[in-house]
Amino acid sequence: xxxxRLPLNALRAFAxxxxxxxxxxxxxxxxxxxxxxxxxxxQLEDRLGIPLFDRHANGVRLNEAGRHLxxxxxxxxxxxxxxxxxxxERARSAATLSLSAPPSFLQLWLLPRxxxxxxxxxxxxxxLDANQSLTVPAWQGDGARLAIRYGRGPWPGVTSHRLFAxxxxxxxxxxxxxxxxxxxxxxxxxxxxLLDVSWESRQGIDFPGWSEWLEAAGVDDKVAPPQRRYxxxxxxxxxxxAGHGVMLANHPIAMDRxxxxxxxxxxxxxxxxxxxxxYDLLVPTTGDAPPAVGRFIDWLLAEAAAFDRETxxxxxx
Numbered sequence: 001x002x003x004x005r006l007p008l009n010a011l012r013a014f015a016x017x018x019x020x021x022x023x024x025x026x027x028x029x030x031x032x033x034x035x036x037x038x039x040x041x042x043q044l045e046d047r048l049g050i051p052l053f054d055r056h057a058n059g060v061r062l063n064e065a066g067r068h069l070x071x072x073x074x075x076x077x078x079x080x081x082x083x084x085x086x087x088x089e090r091a092r093s094a095a096t097l098s099l100s101a102p103p104s105f106l107q108l109w110l111l112p113r114x115x116x117x118x119x120x121x122x123x124x125x126x127x128l129d130a131n132q133s134l135t136v137p138a139w140q141g142d143g144a145r146l147a148i149r150y151g152r153g154p155w156p157g158v159t160s161h162r163l164f165a166x167x168x169x170x171x172x173x174x175x176x177x178x179x180x181x182x183x184x185x186x187x188x189x190x191x192x193x194l195l196d197v198s199w200e201s202r203q204g205i206d207f208p209g210w211s212e213w214l215e216a217a218g219v220d221d222k223v224a225p226p227q228r229r230y231x232x233x234x235x236x237x238x239x240x241x242a243g244h245g246v247m248l249a250n251h252p253i254a255m256d257r258x259x260x261x262x263x264x265x266x267x268x269x270x271x272x273x274x275x276x277x278x279y280d281l282l283v284p285t286t287g288d289a290p291p292a293v294g295r296f297i298d299w300l301l302a303e304a305a306a307f308d309r310e311t312x313x314x315x316x317x
Contacts, residue, residue, distance in 0.1 A: 007040070007047060009040055010040040010043050010044040010047075011044065011073060012030070013026060013030060013036075013037045013040040013041055013044075014040070014044055014052065014069070014073070015070065015073050015074065015077065016029050016030055016037075017037055017041060017053070017060070018052075018066060018067075018069075018070040018073075019070075021059075021060070021061070021062070022060070023038050023041070023059075023060060041053065048069075050065050051063060051065070051066075052065055052066035052069060053066055095123055095125065095141070095142035095143040095292045095293065096124075096126075096127060096140070096143040097126045097127065097143055097144055097145075097146065097293055097296055098129060098135075098143070098144070098145045098146070099126065099127070099128055099129065099146050099147070100131045100145075100146070100147040101128070101129070101130065101131075101147065101148035101149075102130070102132055102148070102149070103130035103131075103132075103232055104232050104233035104234040104237075104253060105148060105150065105252060106128055106130050107130070108233070108234060108252070108253050108256065109252040109256075109307075110128075110148075111128075112256060113303055114126070117296065117303075121292070121296070123142075123292045124143070124292035124293070124295070125143075126296070134147065134149060134155075134282075136157070136158075137158055137282050137283050137284045138284055139287045139289065139290060139293075141290070142291075142292060142293075143290065143292070143293060144283075144284075144289065144290065144293040146281065146282065146283055146293075146297075147281075147282045148163065148279060148280070148281050148282070149282060150166075150277055150278070150279050151277060151278070151280075152276050152277055153278060153280060155280065155282055157285065158283065158284065158285060159282070159284065159285050160280040160281065160282050160283075161280060161281040161282075161283070161297070161301060162278060162279075162280055163278075163279040163280060163281055163300070163301070163304040164250075164252055164278065164279040164307070165275075165278055166274075166275035166276075166277040166278055166279070167250060167251070167272050167274050167275055168208060168209075168213060168248045168249065168250055168272070168273040168275055169248065169250075169265055169267070169271065169273070170189075170246050170247070170248060170249075170265065170266055170267060170271070171240060171247060171254050171257075171258065171263045171264065171266075172192075172240055172243075172245070172246040172247070172263065172264065172266055173241055173242065173263060173264070174261065174262075174263075174264050175243045176192070176243050176245075176246070176266075177264065179243075183246070183266045184266075184267075185267075186214070186217035186218070186219040186223070186267070186271055187219045189214075189219070189223045190222055190223045190224065192245060192246050193226075193227070193228060193244060193245035193246070194210055194223070194225070194227070194228070194245060194246055194247075195226065195228050195230065195240055195244070195245040195246065195247035196209055196210055196226035196228065196230070196236070197230055197231075197232070197233050197235075197236050198230070198231070207277065208273060208275050208276070208277070209248060210226050211225065213271070216271075216273050217271050228244075228245060233249065233253045237249065237253065237254070237257070237263075240263060241257065241262050241263060246266070248273075249263075250275070251307075251311045252307070255307070255310075255311065281301070283297070
């Protein structure tokens, strides 16, 4: 008999009644009425064409056919239970990748792209940790603990894969250019609010910012230092999008917003500050990446390379 034709509820009722030796007790365990158990077992007997219980005035008793069927059903139920337990264990032991990265990079670059990888990823659970602290990479069974860092290499005790070089340029909302105050040359910034990102480096180094940009543009004596400072790029970016000032950004942080038109570069491709910082993927120096983690690493490097090509292509236009 094909599995889809088996009266599974009737088999379950039969197994409980056979185990308890009572339709009433089986009904209590199943949360149904004794009449329902009796009807389901009668349905099974009619389907098989043989009685499974001997009925008598004081109750029911398994007959020989019922005892043989009970043994087979118990064996089958044990195999089903074992299969379910194994499936749960496999789910618990699925490879896990824990990835630590700067909060703004996670929010503004990685998360919008990660769904594409996760849609085809098999056997890999990804946990994201928005953190500036350096996480020591490690292979962990079928999974791993990896890190993406923004800073100045080389990074000690790890193998690093370059994702992006860095350069900084002003960005602002289009509405800011329509509010009367000109913003055609760097000196025009004197009439605008500068939004600065100032966060502590775990390497003990200073990140380039407005001071370096204004000096490179030759207007550090004409434009006052920024008065609004934020600890994350994302916070400053929100203020820039709202039209509250001009911020310095790089391609991974700003490119998607530039493409959508909610941010613009007031000076175009001019006045770009080269930065010694880089975004790097950090992995252990020894051992091989587990297969599922290796697929993620390959995807991330390919995604970064494609982004770089798109960025360079935009410059060439």
